[in-house]
Amino acid sequence: MAAPEQTRPAIELKGISKAFGPVQANKDISIRVMPGTIHGIIGENGAGKSTLMSILYGFYKADAGEIFINGTHTEIPDSQAAIKAGIGMVFQHFKLVQNFTVLENVILGAEDGGLLKPSLAKARGVLKHLAEEYELSVDPDAKIEDLSVGHQQRVEILKALYREADILILDEPTGVLTPAEADHLFRILEGLKREGKTIILITHKLREIMEITDTVSVMRRGEMTATVKTAETTPEQLAELMVGRKVLLRVDKVPAQPGRPVLEVENLRHVDESGVERLKGVSLDVRAGEILGIAGVSGNGQSELLEVLGGYADATGTVRVNGQEIPLSGPGSDGRARRHGGIAHVPEDRQHEGLIMPFYAWENVGFGYHDDPRFNRGLLMDNAALQADATDKMKRYDVRPPNPWLPASSFSGGNQQKIVLAREIERDPEVLLVGQPTRGVDIGAIEFIHQEIVRLRDSGKAILLVSVELDEILSLSDRIAVMFDGTIMGERLPDETDQTELGMLMAGMTGATQSRSQGAGHA
Amino acid sequence: MDRMPAWADAVLVPLFSIVLAAILSALVILAIGENPVEAFSLMVDGALMRSAGWGYTLYYTTNFIFTGLAVAVAFHAKMFNIGGEGQAAIGGLGVALICLFIPWPHWSLALIGATLGAAAFGAAWAFIPAYLQAKRGSHIVITTIMFNFIAAAVLNYVLVNLLRPAGAMDPATEIFPQATHLPSFQDMFAGGGSLFRGAPANITFFVAVLACVAVWLLIWRTRLGYEIRAFGHSETATRYAGISTVRITVVAMLISGGLAGLMAINTTMGEAERLVMNATEGAGFIGIAVALMGRSHPFGVFLAALLFGFLYQGGAELALWTDIPRELITVIQALVILFTGALDNMVRMPLESVFGTLRRRRSPKPAPTTPSE
Numbered sequence: 001m002a003a004p005e006q007t008r009p010a011i012e013l014k015g016i017s018k019a020f021g022p023v024q025a026n027k028d029i030s031i032r033v034m035p036g037t038i039h040g041i042i043g044e045n046g047a048g049k050s051t052l053m054s055i056l057y058g059f060y061k062a063d064a065g066e067i068f069i070n071g072t073h074t075e076i077p078d079s080q081a082a083i084k085a086g087i088g089m090v091f092q093h094f095k096l097v098q099n100f101t102v103l104e105n106v107i108l109g110a111e112d113g114g115l116l117k118p119s120l121a122k123a124r125g126v127l128k129h130l131a132e133e134y135e136l137s138v139d140p141d142a143k144i145e146d147l148s149v150g151h152q153q154r155v156e157i158l159k160a161l162y163r164e165a166d167i168l169i170l171d172e173p174t175g176v177l178t179p180a181e182a183d184h185l186f187r188i189l190e191g192l193k194r195e196g197k198t199i200i201l202i203t204h205k206l207r208e209i210m211e212i213t214d215t216v217s218v219m220r221r222g223e224m225t226a227t228v229k230t231a232e233t234t235p236e237q238l239a240e241l242m243v244g245r246k247v248l249l250r251v252d253k254v255p256a257q258p259g260r261p262v263l264e265v266e267n268l269r270h271v272d273e274s275g276v277e278r279l280k281g282v283s284l285d286v287r288a289g290e291i292l293g294i295a296g297v298s299g300n301g302q303s304e305l306l307e308v309l310g311g312y313a314d315a316t317g318t319v320r321v322n323g324q325e326i327p328l329s330g331p332g333s334d335g336r337a338r339r340h341g342g343i344a345h346v347p348e349d350r351q352h353e354g355l356i357m358p359f360y361a362w363e364n365v366g367f368g369y370h371d372d373p374r375f376n377r378g379l380l381m382d383n384a385a386l387q388a389d390a391t392d393k394m395k396r397y398d399v400r401p402p403n404p405w406l407p408a409s410s411f412s413g414g415n416q417q418k419i420v421l422a423r424e425i426e427r428d429p430e431v432l433l434v435g436q437p438t439r440g441v442d443i444g445a446i447e448f449i450h451q452e453i454v455r456l457r458d459s460g461k462a463i464l465l466v467s468v469e470l471d472e473i474l475s476l477s478d479r480i481a482v483m484f485d486g487t488i489m490g491e492r493l494p495d496e497t498d499q500t501e502l503g504m505l506m507a508g509m510t511g512a513t514q515s516r517s518q519g520a521g522h523a
Numbered sequence: 524m525d526r527m528p529a530w531a532d533a534v535l536v537p538l539f540s541i542v543l544a545a546i547l548s549a550l551v552i553l554a555i556g557e558n559p560v561e562a563f564s565l566m567v568d569g570a571l572m573r574s575a576g577w578g579y580t581l582y583y584t585t586n587f588i589f590t591g592l593a594v595a596v597a598f599h600a601k602m603f604n605i606g607g608e609g610q611a612a613i614g615g616l617g618v619a620l621i622c623l624f625i626p627w628p629h630w631s632l633a634l635i636g637a638t639l640g641a642a643a644f645g646a647a648w649a650f651i652p653a654y655l656q657a658k659r660g661s662h663i664v665i666t667t668i669m670f671n672f673i674a675a676a677v678l679n680y681v682l683v684n685l686l687r688p689a690g691a692m693d694p695a696t697e698i699f700p701q702a703t704h705l706p707s708f709q710d711m712f713a714g715g716g717s718l719f720r721g722a723p724a725n726i727t728f729f730v731a732v733l734a735c736v737a738v739w740l741l742i743w744r745t746r747l748g749y750e751i752r753a754f755g756h757s758e759t760a761t762r763y764a765g766i767s768t769v770r771i772t773v774v775a776m777l778i779s780g781g782l783a784g785l786m787a788i789n790t791t792m793g794e795a796e797r798l799v800m801n802a803t804e805g806a807g808f809i810g811i812a813v814a815l816m817g818r819s820h821p822f823g824v825f826l827a828a829l830l831f832g833f834l835y836q837g838g839a840e841l842a843l844w845t846d847i848p849r850e851l852i853t854v855i856q857a858l859v860i861l862f863t864g865a866l867d868n869m870v871r872m873p874l875e876s877v878f879g880t881l882r883r884r885r886s887p888k889p890a891p892t893t894p895s896e
Contacts, residue, residue, distance in 0.1 A: 335762070335765025335766075336764070339765065347763055349759070352757055353759050353762075354760070354763065356752075357757070358756050359752070359753070359756065363749070368763070368764035368765065370750070376746060379745060380740070381746055381749060
């Protein structure tokens with residue numbers, strides 16, 4: 001089928017398949033992306049989005065299938081070939097040298113000769129031009145480590161454009177951005193599109209797909225389930241295509257019935273190992289039967305707040321649980337003591353904190369509670385009791401596969417999170433600390449996890465929720481506190497605020513806040 | 524990312540590593556002008572067939588079980604204890620003091636006493652590096668290897684200046700009292716004919732087997748072992764769980780050092796019956812290869828220790844009957860370490876892809892699906 005010149009797709013994949021052992025990551029995937037469009041690829045974790053893009057960028061070799069760039073059959077054995085074919089990739093985790101300047105990072109790997117000076121001079125000119133054209137202004141002489149995350153991302157885009165990419169792939173680009181930064185990114189992408197560049201946006205956020213893409217492809221379990229024009233679809237329809245069944249996008253919950261304060265935090269200060277003050281006098285309280293959501297761009301002290309309350313970072317200040325002051329350093333301030341004191345903790349990083357990945361599921365179900373008399377018989381651990389407990393919890397939390405003899409690493413993100421959640425919630429804690437409960441979790445499991453958190457709230461427990469997903473904070477919290485640079489910028493009620501206002505607070509701006517939210521902090 | 528079955532990981536990978544090491548060793552033997560087949564049959568003959576061969580093989584095996592377990596326990600806590608040599612040497616001092624200065628009525632009681640003494644001294648020697656690692660962040664590899672040299676110097680001083688009997692030329696203690704002499708295999712299996720005649724293998728071998736069982740229980744059945752393994756896999760997770768990383772670091776190293784120290788029972792009390800210089804003969808380092816090869820599992824350590832016991836005894840035979848120097852065994856050991864440790868993936872990855880291919884061939888290809896567009 002010889003397409004007319006102007007409708008020849010920028011990228012065409014035909015019948016791409018890729019298997020990792022028994023796992024079919026991509027099954028016979030075909031896709032056409034027209035030049036000058038923004039094409040979204042959406043799907044749950046493990047649906048095969050990243051694998052597909054890695055094939056396009058030359059990281060993996062497809063078992064079968066063909067790639068056509070601008071109508072020409074192209075082999076992409078490595079990333080050099082991809083760059084040569086005009087493909088640029090912006091990874092979720094930036095690949096930048098922290099102590100190099102912007103300019104040095106941009107030319108890294110694309111130097112023109114043995115001497116740096118001419119390359120740097122040329123890059124400076126190109127960068128200036130790009131900055132004017134696409135709102136991509138970054139100080140070329142700033143060191144990466146001094147730049148905000150949003151600016152670092154711009155450097156990644158500049159790197160791709162400097163290599164004359166016509167096709168730009170962005171993998172979950174907004175995960176680390178404030179709403180304002182995300183809006184700016186979208187404006188940049190719109191600008192690039194106008195110039196005829198082709199953009200592929202990989203994301204799991206339905207809102208972004210609806211906002212910026214022209215067409216969207218949905219992936220599920222390694223297959224491309226649909227490609228539709230964005231204007232002709234709805235978020236509900238996309239969610240259903242992703243999961244394969246109807247999904248509740250909003251959290252189903254009744255209004256909170258807050259009781260007395262259970263967790264009271266006053267003037268909490270924490271200095272990290274490199275001497276930086278991460279918490280600068282945080283005060284908040286969480287009442288029984290209430291979810292307090294902490295909003296904020298990651299890296300503004302939320303992680304440290306959880307670490308201090310969870311018992312593995314020292315701090316000064318006062319923390320009370322049910323009126324009882326708990327130590328913040330020295331003996332009795334470790335995670336074990338916290339658990340005995342009724343504080344359970346679903347950590348932000350389940351792979352490095354919440355779970356021991358090579359441990360079996362049943363070993364993980366006892367982790368942190370392994371000194372419980374129930375799991376011990378004299379000197380030895382009662383493995384049978386642990387296994388029975390794990391089987392039971394995995395069944396009740398619908399962990400799939402429900403096999404306690406699999407290592408934690410072989411479960412999907414959602415099922416790993418369910419294991420952690422089962423362990424922490426079933427202890428019937430007074431306070432539950434939850435960090436990023438649904439990061440890397442598929443939509444189907446998100447629904448379940450949110451329901452469990454709300455269920456715990458309804459049983460009269462105090463819940464402190466930390467999340468960088470504003471949607472999650474807005475839909476799950478009964479009260480919202482915004483953190484910026486180690487301080488609480490303000491508290492809002494979810495019904496009386498919106499993304500814009502929270503975004504301003506997250507960026508550290510208070511002066512211009514709308515008057516209607518004043519005094520809404522403590523209702 | 525093909526996975527292979529657990530049995531293949533535990534059996535095939537070490538097996539292929541040995542075979543590769545053997546092939547390279549054969550080439551080395553060829554290169555020095557000897558016949559590798561002859562050399563191999565000589566080793567088998569000398570280590571397993573000839574009278575007393577087994578007795579020597581098992582004697583060396585006993586040493587390697589202890590040092591292998593020592594390294595394995597530390598490995599579970601993701602620490603590289605290469606100080607087994609020094610810990611065993613100091614353990615020997617413990618054994619000597621216990622045997623020389625306590626009047627034991629019977630060897631069985633002396634054995635218990637020496638076990639405690641050897642473990643305590645070995646553990647004490649490991650404590651300082653452990654403490655420095657846990658509290659000051661000094662790397663355990665650096666400190667333990669330095670402590671090997673310090674141990675040798677301490678032992679030298681103690682033997683020459685304090686424990687050497689008056690008038691003796693030898694930097695060694697006097698012979699331990701008769702009541703502390705451990706039964707050798709020759710004594711224990713008198714019915715076995717000449718199998719163990721004159722060989723140094725002794726009852727300590729069974730202590731080593733018990734140690735394997737004890738380490739297995741410790742690592743996979745106790746709370747401490749659970750915490751050690753958790754710490755070894757993820758330090759951040761142990762902090763999250765409220766497990767003291769300082770405590771685990773120190774305790775794991777104490778156990779490791781204690782196990783290394785136990786080796787001295789075999790060499791000092793069981794064989795020499797006095798403390799001599801350099802009684803460890805490099806067994807502390809071989810323990811690293813044994814633990815690597817045995818995948819830090821007590822049963823694997825036992826098998827690997829047997830293999831190295833065979834290599835050690837067979838190597839001695841080679842040196843005796845051919846022009847192949849005994850150091851060739853060191854070459855073979857180094858090759859085994861290279862293949863099981865450093866080049867693990869070189870063996871593992873081809874095997875994994877073989878298993879992946881087999882699996883795909885067995886299960887039919889997923890039916891091609893039509894794109895839904």
